[in-house]
Amino acid sequence: MVLTLIILYVITLIYLSTVERFRNYTSIIAVQGWILLGIALLQLHTLNWVELGFVILETLIFKAIVVPAILMNVIKKTNINRVSTSSSSSQFNSQMLSIAALVVSAVTTYYVADSRVHMLFFGVALYALLSGLILIVMRSRIFTHVVGFLVIENGVFLFSMAIGVEMPILINMAIMLDILISILMLGMFLTKVDDKIHADDSDSLTHVKD
Amino acid sequence: MNIYIFFALWLATAASTLVARSRRMVHILCGCYLTIHAVFIDSLLFRGRYLSTSGAFFTFDEAGTLFYILLAIVALFVFRHSEEYLKDDAIEHYRLYFSLLMLLTTAITGVYFANNVAITWILLEATTLCGAGILYYRRSKPTLEATWKYLFVCSTGIAIAYLGILLLCAAAENASLNYTELKTLLANGNPLYLKVAFILILTGYSCKMEIFPLYTIGVDANFAAPAPASAMISTGLVNAGFLAIFRIYKLFADTPVFDWVKNVILATGVLSLIVGALFLRRTNNYKRFLSYSTVENMGIAAIGLGIGGIGVWAAVFHVVCHSLIKSSLFLQIGIVRHIYNGYRINRIGDYININKVGAIGLMAGMVVILAFPPSPLFVSELMILAETITAGNWWLTALMMLLMCIVIYSVCQRIIKLCYQPNQDELHISNINRRLSYSALILLIGAIIIGLWQPAPLKEIIDTISTL
Structure with a gap:
């Protein structure tokens, strides 16, 4: 069962490199939240109820529901739908890089075994x-x-389960910070960045430099 | 008294400051906050808390205590200068700033005393949250951009460091995250895990120590924050990053990969020094200029760790003295902003005739930060160079000398420009400028005294800290 969920998770990551619409990104993040919930339930059953409840709260409420909802809100507010207006080559590059990343991950895992x-x-x-x-x-x-x-935060969460099963404190701390930072970033994105700097190209974020 | 009680008191003071109704109340609460720090120092030094453990996660060891005392000294000046620097701002912003500054100082204190890798990591992340609020103080487009980048890069960096900690945990068979216990456990750890863990942690924490590769975010942070807060970020927070990396570095001392670790940190130091030296020439903003000086100095400290031997002692000493000098310079540059309402290198000047004390403070700071005698940095840099020569690293000696020449030229040119070039900007002179300039000079005089005479207790404490 865990293997199935992991394969599903990998598929979402591959799909991530092919999509262009922000709604699809949001869906992928939501799906990843649900998959992480399933993995957490199967993997962390040895934890006590409080710790397990904390993990479920994070994956289900936060990763699968709250964050995707905030992202959808941003899409509605900003009216931006696509990753880029002229990005066929960048799209292709990103897919190739994603495949390369998959190969690198597999090879590294083999050597680190x-x-x-x-x-x-x-x-x-x-x-x-x-x-x-x-x-x-x-x-x-x-x-x-x-x-x-x-996506990086989800990867870190997954990795903490790969190692931290016997150290629930690590998982809980990661989760706590994950929630705090993500909410702060998304909140800032929603309320401030779009008001003062258009939530468009990151080119608009290049004034602070030498 | 337990450290948790102090944490509770500091947090309560910060919370009270957030709802203070007047500036006077904010000032009283700042006084209370600093008094609690004074009581804590008293309990550390005179009531037997030094070298003891508090709870499961904090130990008042030599390194933590030394850096904490430095932090408290810098905080005293930062709070005082902030009161004057922001006195014309709205009370809502004013109290929020001080509340966040208190939280930042508290989080940094926690980082210094944490005896657990995970707690260090959590508190470093907490500094990101507090720091972000301080950066956004001006609520302008550039500060928003800097805040966004700071949050984004620091969070990504800290997430990467977390991966490293997890790998470290795996290498230690999931047994403990306590620094003392980890050191024993890692001695026989999987070399590949150890190497990857070190790279990830170094990369992640580099955003706090302001070294290569994530140094840019520290520069942006110093640029966006009010100048007194930059003094705190560029010293207290940078020291927190240094200590976090230094503790990890010490963990690896008994492992088979220690030579590799030293080479990595040496390369990081050299790259930071190169970046710092080159960008000191390029920037057109005095605050960014001072930030690149921090990158350069942290690069030198990293080189000290990388070459090992007496270089480790020199690195710790360098960071300690840099804290006093850089905080003095940032506080002086805050006064410059008060007078010129900006930091543009090409436009502002004639400072020697506008604020003589401040100009002398900046020029004295220039001499000291450039490691000319009687600067304490002269001692540390000489030791590091001597160690590179002893180790036969002639290429490194030559490269360091070349880069230091570039740094000397850049710093002298910029500071002398500020003092003597004709001014093109409007002036806002007030009576407080001179008083604040004198006060910032005190830190610099402290550094010069250490340069001339290092007290035996300081030498002993650094001896202990640098013993691997």
């Missing part, structure tokens, strides 16, 4: 991290950068 780390989780978490970074680097819109950050 060790009984102490759940290798499947490690590989997928690494792929999620690279996918998030690719999104941030390859796409020019601020909205996509936020999605990239959320």
Whole structure:
């Protein structure tokens, strides 16, 4: 069952590199939230009820419902729908990079293979991290950068499950910070960035430099 | 007294400041906040708390105590200068600023004393949250941009560092995250895990220590924050980043990959020094200029760690003295902004005739930050250079000398320009300028005294800290 969910998670990451519309990004983030909930329930059943409840609260309420809802709100408010207006080459590059990231993650996982780390989780978490970074680097819109950050956060969460099963404090701390930072960033995006700087190209965020 | 009680008191004061109705009340609460710090220092130094442990997650060790005392000293000046610097602003912004400054100082204090890798990480992330609020103080487009970037890059960096911590955890068989216990556990850790963990943690924490690769965000933060807060960010927060990396560095001392770790941190230091030296020439803003000086100095400290031996002692000493000098310079540059209402290098000048004390403070600061005797940085840089020569790293010695020449030229040119070039901007002179300039000079004089005479307790404490 866990394997199925992990494969589904990888598919969402691959799909992430092919989509262009912001609504699709939001859907992917929501789906990832649900998948992480399933994985957490299956993987962390040894935790006590309070800790498990905390994890469920984060994955279900926060990752699967609240964050996608805020993202949809941003889309409605800003009326921006697509990643880029003229990006067929960037789209192709991003897909190629995503495939390369998948290969790199698989190869790294093979070499890192060790009984102490759940290798499947490690590989997928690494792929999620690279996918998030690719999104941030390859796409020019601020909205996509936020999605990239959320993908990285999901990867970190997955990775903490690969290692931190015996250390619930780590997972809980990561979750707490995850919630705080994501809400702050999204809140700022929603209320401030769009008012003063258009939530359009990140080119509008290049005034503070030397 | 337990550190948690102090944390509770600091947080309560910060919360009270947030709802204070008048400036006078804010000032009283700032006084209370600093008094609690004074009581804490008293309990550390004179009531037997030094070297003890508080709860499961905090230890008042040598490194934490030394950097904490520095933080408290800098905070005293930062709070005082902030009161004057922001006195014309709306009370809502004013109290929010001080509340966030208190939270930032508290979070940094926690980082210094944390004895657990995860707690260090959490509190460093907490500094991001507090720092972001301070950066957005002016509520202008550039500060919003800087805040957005700061939040985004720091969060991504800290997430990457978290991956490193998890790998470190795996290398230690999930047994403990306490620094002392981890050191033993990691001695036989998987070398590949250890290497990847170190790279990830160094990358993540570099945004706090203002070294390569995520140094840019620290520069933007210093640019956007009010100048007194920049003094705190460029010293207290940078020291927190340094200490976080230094504690990880010490964890690796008994591992088989320590030589590799030293090479990585050496490369990071050299790259930071290169970036700092080159951008000191390029920028047209005095605050960014001082920030690149921080990048350069942290690069030198990283080189000290990278070459090892006496370089480790020199690195710690360098960071300690840099805190006093850089905070003095940022406070002086805050007064410059008060007078010129800007930091544009090409436009403002004639400072020597406008505020003589401030100009002398800046020029003395220039001499000291450039490590000319009697600067304490002369001692640390000489030690680092001596160690590179002893180790036969002639290329490194030559490169460092070349880059330091560029730094000397850039800093002298910029500061002398500010003092003597004809001014093209409107002036806003007031009586407080001279008083604040004198007050900022005190920190610089403290640094010069340490340069001339290092007290035995300071030497001993740095000896202990630098023992791997």
